[in-house]
Amino acid sequence: MGGDNAPQSVVDGADIALTKFPDLRFLFFGDEAQLTPLLKKAKRLHGHYELVHTTDVVRSEDRPSAALRQGKNSSMRLAIDAVAQGKASGVVSAGNTGAFMAMSKLVFKTLPGIDRPAIAGEMPTHKHDILMLDLGANVACDADVLYQFAVIGDAFARQVLGLRKPTIGLLNIGSEDMKGHEEIQQAAQKLKENTLGLNYIGYVEGTDILQGKADVVVADGFTGNVALKTVEGTARFFASQMKATMRSSFWGRAAYVLARPAFAKLKKRLDARRYNGAMFLGLNGVAVKSHGGADGYAFYHAIREAHDMITCGVNERIIKEMATLANQQNQEEDRSAGTLEAVL
């Protein structure tokens, strides 16, 4: 029920998703009165869904803490609970981001060894799509959390983006060791010394993000959010400047007509809707946040992200990596303890 175009966009998104992944089955949580007529019209979905009725909703203006207390029968909470109960493999919502994250955290908990979940998103580059995280779940992050984000991002890049040895960069304001704040310098040290085989390539800057210098760009949630929204704003600015410039002259307008197929291709490739779907990574459950303004096509892409996370086993990979890390640390401690005993 969340988002500007719900529940229509949700039903439309599921409908499109079914054409790509014919085995999908959906649980729709929301108001029967609104959903039933929409679902009736979506013939392709028939036999592929169940409707769970609730009239409670989390509103976009609700504080996460209020949603946690009062939203126990909301469509959002029931959908999350369904994943925890094994009735669904993942949850997708276009509703209140803060509430969705708070509820997902409470119900799913983080994976073993992970202190905090991150919000992650794919972005286009000259080469292939990359992953950036955290996009806003954690305003400040210490070195351990940034290191965990690198492990999480690496797992996603391997399993979903299909990269064999994804490069990992820390978003900073220069490439030299002394740049940035203490947390990022400590995280860099941990990543340099990492024993998990992470392909850490050092600091990356704002200019490097869309050049694809790193396959996984790691940042605290404040910086990552500013960077993501600055990309969006700059893209919008250039698209509208380009349009206005071409419209301002006769030859420009003529060129626009000629180049329309080329522009259409570019627009399709860089369509923001294709990048809809922010993954909550590091949780013991699959949750994907759709943009609130998503239409059916955009919502489909959020569903696709959830589908990919589930079928590609992102969380399984994170669990394995964190277990390896814990083992290494235990052995390290055993060794130190052994040395200590020997000394004693």
Added chain:
Amino acid sequence: MGGDNAPQSVVDGADIALTKFPDLRFLFFGDEAQLTPLLKKAKRLHGHYELVHTTDVVRSEDRPSAALRQGKNSSMRLAIDAVAQGKASGVVSAGNTGAFMAMSKLVFKTLPGIDRPAIAGEMPTHKHDILMLDLGANVACDADVLYQFAVIGDAFARQVLGLRKPTIGLLNIGSEDMKGHEEIQQAAQKLKENTLGLNYIGYVEGTDILQGKADVVVADGFTGNVALKTVEGTARFFASQMKATMRSSFWGRAAYVLARPAFAKLKKRLDARRYNGAMFLGLNGVAVKSHGGADGYAFYHAIREAHDMITCGVNERIIKEMATLANQQNQEEDRSAGTLEAVL
């Protein structure tokens, strides 16, 4: 002597600047052997400059602390000293940013009431150019420093950009009061309650920067630097994607030929060289940092920024505003003291 194309770009920049501001006079600091032949060729500059010979330079890889200790006869330091001694009204350099900032801070000191200088830059928007600061001088900033940046930015926007009541926004990850970290929330509170007539409009996001929502975008140096470089990287990405797309088809190539004048106009308007020149604001002296890769035209724009700061009286305005603030605080204290006495 600093930057990739020095000293040629510096001489070229001065030469262009003289066509725009015929009263300008230059002091060139650097190696006679390299500069004399270049200056001889630049006929227009004859009678408009003096050359101060030194072979010492700050290198791009020097640490600021080392440059401070060992660079006392460097071209950079001598140029800064000339401003402090009243021989020049401002200094422009394309050299090592960290060293330039450290030396400027040491020699000029900050203006009364200003704790830290900021690096500021102009950016294009749909409406008019805006100012963003800090772009990297201070990795972390407390609420007082962010508040001072707002005063500084307001002064620049009024005096140089010619805006009557410039709008001021704090760069954050959402528009609600509770968003972001403590420092930014406290700065917002101070700006809301400000008694200087600052036109504070609240938080702005990455998407808002180039939309021109605020005339002055205030951020800590880490966030500002990431945002600036993300704008640059995104612009570069879209320009190259656009080019590749149009080249990929016959009609696209035809359209490109037709639209060339329109593209040229856009390129000129958004030419990164026009936005060259990062001002060190809040210092008791005018210092402008040119991009290291600047050519003559770009370097001219850095000179223009210094010229504008000097002739428009930016520092005079900051001094006046900070004096007003100090007065208000004194009166406030007097009043509290008075109340206290009355109570006693």
